[in-house]
Amino acid sequence: MIASLAMYDWPQVAAEHDRLWSLIRDALADEGIDAPEALTRNGSLWDIWESPDLLLGQTCGMPYRTRLHGNVTLVGTLDYALPDAPPGYYYSQFITRADEPGEVLDFIDRTLAFNGQDSQSGWAAPQNHVTPLTFKHTRHTGAHRDSAHAVATGRADIAAIDAVTWRLIVTHMPELAAKLRIIGHTDPTPGLPLITAAHRDPAPLARAVTNAVTSLSPSDRDALGLCGLATIAAKAYVSVPTPPPPSQDVPLN
Incomplete structure (x- = not known):
């Protein structure tokens, strides 16, 4: 079985x-469901998402x-408690x-840096x-962090950064964040x-995730920005x- 929470990991x-x-995993054990010992952090995201062995993934x-x-x-949508957004919603x-x-x-x-043409944010x-x-x-970068770098260094002029990712940038890459400013945000989606x-029952998984988020220490919940x-x-x-899809994509040098 496969478990992955790769999007903000x-x-x-x-x-x-x-x-x-x-x-x-402990909550799933209480439901009588075996789960992998560790999260998968390598391999293609598409292979993970489409695998019949997927127990829990984030897309x-x-x-x-x-x-x-x-x-x-x-299964459900983790709520990162973004201001001005309904529970579970986010914006860029x-x-x-x-x-x-x-x-x-x-x-x-002007030039929009974007992480991927299959990215909502x-x-x-x-x-x-x-x-x-x-x-x-447009300028394809491959990751939100790389889009922020492209804007900061003048290789692009604007980017739309997932608000949860932007929160991570501000916290863990303050020197990069200081070179940038927010000029608006998209509507929440x-x-x-x-x-x-497809063959799995989502109900016990949703219960397990809910119980796990509730059981997280306050410091871990703050670090992940999670509330339910x-x-x-x-x-x-x-x-x-x-x-x-983009029609005038310029490779990032």
Whole structure:
């Protein structure tokens, strides 16, 4: 079996994620469900998400609605207690350089750094935010952290950073955060869903996650930004618009 909480599992919070998983595993044992000893931290995310051996994984809203929906089972959505968002929802922070003037629409003809074209927060959310306009000049970076670096060093001008990831950047990469400023945020959309293989019952998994988050120490909950598990209907995910893929992507040098 496979378990992965890879989306926010930075090295700086790996120990906290390990303790969260240990509590989930213990709660699953109480449900009579065997679980892996450790989280999987290598290999393709798509291979993990689509594996019939998946016990618990965390994906992104855009992959869920475009490819995984109907092929996996939705368990719930971790609530990271973001301000100005319903439980389990999140948004993207638009960032530019700290000394760069302008608001979001002032950057429409400049270069958007994005982590991946299958990212809700880095690609779909910013494009949906400016519709019917579009960011036509783009730079693919591969990760939100790399998008922030690209903006800070002038290789791009704007990026949309998952608000939970931005919180991690501020906490663990303060020198980078100091070079950037927030110029707005996208509308909230359902956050990163927890999923399991299609044949599994999600109910005991949801109970185990809820119990584990409740049992986390206050310091671990603060480090991860967690406050619970939200229930968000699948239709809320699949109803989010999916913009076209980038057409003028410039490789990041």
